[in-house]
Amino acid sequence: MESLARFVIRHRLLVVLGWLVLMVAGGSTAGTVTDRLTFDFSLPGQPGYEAEVDLIETFGASTADTLVPVLTVPEGSTVADRSADVAGVFDAVRAAVPQARVVDLASTGDARFVTDDGRSTFALVQGPLPEGFGPGLETTLQPAFEQAAAAAGMDTGLTSYVLLSAGGETEGPSVLVETLFGAVGALAVLVFVFASFLALVPLLIAAVSILTTFLLVLGLTYLTDVSFVVQFLIALVGLGVAIDYSLLLVSRWREERAHGRGNDEAVVIATRTAGHAVLASGVTVAISLLALVVVPVPFLRSMGLGGMLIPLVSVAVVLTLLPALLSKIGPRVDWPRIRHDAVAARGWTAWARLVVRRRWIAAGVALVVLGLVIAPVFGLKIGQANTGSLARSGPSFDALQTLEDGGVGSGVLTPIELLVPDGQAGTAAETAAGVDGVRMAVLGGSRNGTTVVDVVPVGETVDSASNEVVDDVRTAVEAATGGEVGVAGTGAVVQDYFRAVYDNFPYVLGLIALITFVLLVRTFRSLLLPIKAVLLNLISLAAVFGAVTYFWQEGHGSDALFGVSATGALTFWLPVIIFAFLFGLSMDYEVFILARMREEYDDTGSTSAAVVTGLGRTGRLVTSAALILFFSFAALASSPGVDIKVLGTALGVGILIDATLVRALLVPALVSLLGKWNWWLPAGLARVLRVEPSPLHDERPLVVPVEERPLAQA
Known part of the structure; x- marks a missing residue:
């Protein structure tokens, strides 16, 4: 790291010009990237998807939205x-x-x-089959x-389900307004942290990172299909990690300058210390996202490939462009220097000392509160939001109300399509019509020896609870016809995602946990800290899903804040997206805090001193970074679509839970409780991972500086 920093300082003009070219190129091609992204939600090999393909090939029609x-x-x-x-x-x-x-x-x-x-x-x-999320068949059908x-x-x-999902006549702010809201919020937090024009530098780093990532994704689109979701990952996660990494390195640079270092020497030390944490965090996040390629779903695999580029580019920009800028113009833009960084933040230092003194109470309080937040997750249902939560006004809502008032259930929006040979069509329709929970089953057309039977359930088939009728229809018709039957429709798609994504999700979690553990062992030179980091990340994610279940699925507060009734389920693609966003961002905070604690322990030999100084130095940075992301996600939650509201609130609340309950309370309490065992790395494991071992040492007492002791003790 030190060699890299000195190289960048010597060639800073070339470094700045190189990133400037990439940023301009990325900005000029951003529109092209968006046009080349795909809306492919295919699930190759899954029965519902294969039946859907047969339906499209035979009849030219899709069940994407009836x-x-x-x-x-x-x-x-x-x-x-x-x-x-x-x-x-x-x-x-x-x-x-x-x-x-x-x-x-x-x-x-x-x-x-x-x-x-x-x-x-x-x-x-x-x-x-629609090619995107824009206006579809209804624009031609409705006028006629x-x-x-x-x-x-x-x-x-x-x-239709999609028309209701659009929120009826509800309108939200434009993307530009949302972006401006997030940017203004981020700038306000950065001004608070730095109290100088230096606050603009992390935003510049984020802009370079995001636009450069778009340029790389453009190249990726020529090699493989890339999901449209990746553009949101780039914008939101790119903004978050680039600012997070910049905050860490710039703050360390200011700290070293406050201790009397020359500007270039401060840049070198900041890159060697904070830069090491940035590199470890970025690689961990990248490999974690890349683990999504093991899921047999094309759009999730493309998210893994595209998402991997985001932290890697951010790391590259922060470790090269940022030191070059600080070396050249850092002292000049760090004006007026209202806030000084010679000592750790007093408030966070006092908080850390309190946690160390009352470590058992702190850990107990954090675990109890997290347990209460996690509890609702055991009632989580995955599928799609029910129609009652989608819209409360507008023409689409009124049309559905007309049907429901007339005794026609909402199942009309999610019909089940059966594909059977012509000779068995009558038997299939009669059998399906007799299944409990079915309103009617009719012959919907015949072509090339295949008949499609439209089965209209009484209730919508959008989640695991309401989807039983799909299995019942399949079982009954296959028994009556003596063979396999193609089953397509919303209910079949939900079942496909369960099989393809959630049946494989434990393997994804296991792979991510293993990779993260190995990388963090190398970073912290510890056996227990990586285990704790992975477990706390999973606890933090469980708390997020518990909060989402309570607020959105069960409707405790969603009506009051957003005018949306209980959704009844979480849309099947949301948990994976939330996991992909939050796992990496949460691990960032863990690495920032623990890397500084490890550094302080190596200097002092005292776990208590490491906790106090480490949290005192990083607490403000982590909470500030969390606030920046919260503003961005709050803007996202103002969009009219229910799923986007759920995503925005889940990410925003998740960041706050992680930065407060977990990182500011539970992490320091557990590190304090584990004492010298935090820092132990057996020689055998160290040799395998090619890092320096960390044997056990007796703890040194926490020394309180004279100027911070009570007057009576001074």
């Missing part, structure tokens, strides 16, 4: 009275969207397409539907 147009005749008449007009309206829909599959009362003759009051009827419309209905003197409505 549109449900609702037609209501005037008072005093019924659908039966106006059957010809009703059929004409839906024929107009077929003509407007010839690429779609339309199933309605006229095409099936099934009276269960009509509400209990006889005045409303609906159709199931499935179009080609409304025009034909108006000509017949009827009222219309259009609903």
Whole structure:
């Protein structure tokens, strides 16, 4: 590290120009990167996905979002009275969207397409697989539907799960406003930390890191498909880790200058000490994200590959560009120097001493509070949010209300599609219709010897609890037809994700834990500290999911703060994204704190002194970094979509829980309790990992500086 720092200082102009070129190139190609990202949620080899592929290839229609147009005749008449007009309206829909599959009362003759009051009827419309999240088939269907209905003197409505997910008529701030909110919050925290123009430097480092990462991801898109989710990882995680790493190195540089070091020498020492922690943290986060490649889901694998680049680029920028800038302009931008760093923060030092003196109480309080926060996680359901939490107003909500008031359940939004040979279609439909929890089963069309049977459940099939009807239908129909049946639809997709992601997730956790443990053993030269770090990270994540379950799934507070009812489940892709974000960011904080504690222990031989000085020096940095990320995630939570609100609040609350309860209370308490055993690394293991061993030594007493003792003891 020292050699790297001296090399950068000697060639700082070339270093700055090199990163400037990469930043400009990244900025100019950012739009191209976004266009090349994919919306591939495929699950190769999973039965629901393979049935979906067959449905698309045979009928040209996908179950990604089933549109449900609702037609209501005037008072005093019924659908039966106006059957010809009703059929004409839906024929107009077929003509407007010839690429779609339309199933309605006229095409099936099934009276269960009509509400209990006889005045409303609906159709199931499935179009080609969407290529993104923009407007889809509804932009063509709705005008034609409304025009034909108006000509017949009827009222219309259009609903679907995706339309409800958009939040009805709810509008949120633009991406630009959200970004500005996060940036202003970050700048405010940085100004508080540095109290000088130096606060702008971490933001500059973050900008270079993010834009350079976009440039590298552009190259990656020519080698493999990269999920659109990666762009959000780059923006949010890139902002977080780049500022975190910058905070650590800049703060150490200021500390060394306050101790009388020359500017370049302060840069070298900061890079050697804080830079070592930055490198260890970045590599740990990168390898942890890369572990996602073991999950047999393409978009998660691409997240692992793309996400790996974020911390690696941030580390490279912080260890090269930042020392070059500090060497050249650091003292000039560090003005006015209102805050001085010659000694550790008094507040954090006093807090650390209190934790050391009352270590058992501190550990007990932290564990009890975390236990209470974690408790709801045992009721966590994974699937999709129920329709009751998606929208409370707007045309899509009103259309669904019309159906529900007429006795048609929300299962109409998540039909189950069965693919069977033509000769067994009648048997399959009759059998499926007799399954408990099914409203109706109708023949939806035949092509190339295959018939699709549309099975409409009473309730929506969006999570593990409501998905039982999918298994019941599959079992009953396969028994009646004597062979395997293709089952597609939302419920089948949820089941696929359970099998592909969550059945393999323990292996991912195990791999990440093992890799993280090995890397941290090398970083801390300790056996117990890495074990504790991994366990506390998992505890912190459990607390986040417990809080999300309590707040969103069970609805304790979501209605009051966001006007959203209990979701009933956590959307199946959210836990993986939350894990990918928070595991790395939480490990950053752990490495920052423990690396400084290790350094102080090596200097003093006292665990108590290591805890007091280590937390005194890093506590403000960690909480400041957490606040910066909290502002970014709070802006994300202001978006109109329910899933994005859940993601934003989960990440924001997760960062705060980790930086306060875990890192500021539980970590120092446990380090203090474990004493000299924290620092033990057996010689045999040290040889295997090619690091210096750390034998056990007797503890030295904590020495309180004279100026910090009470007056009576001075």
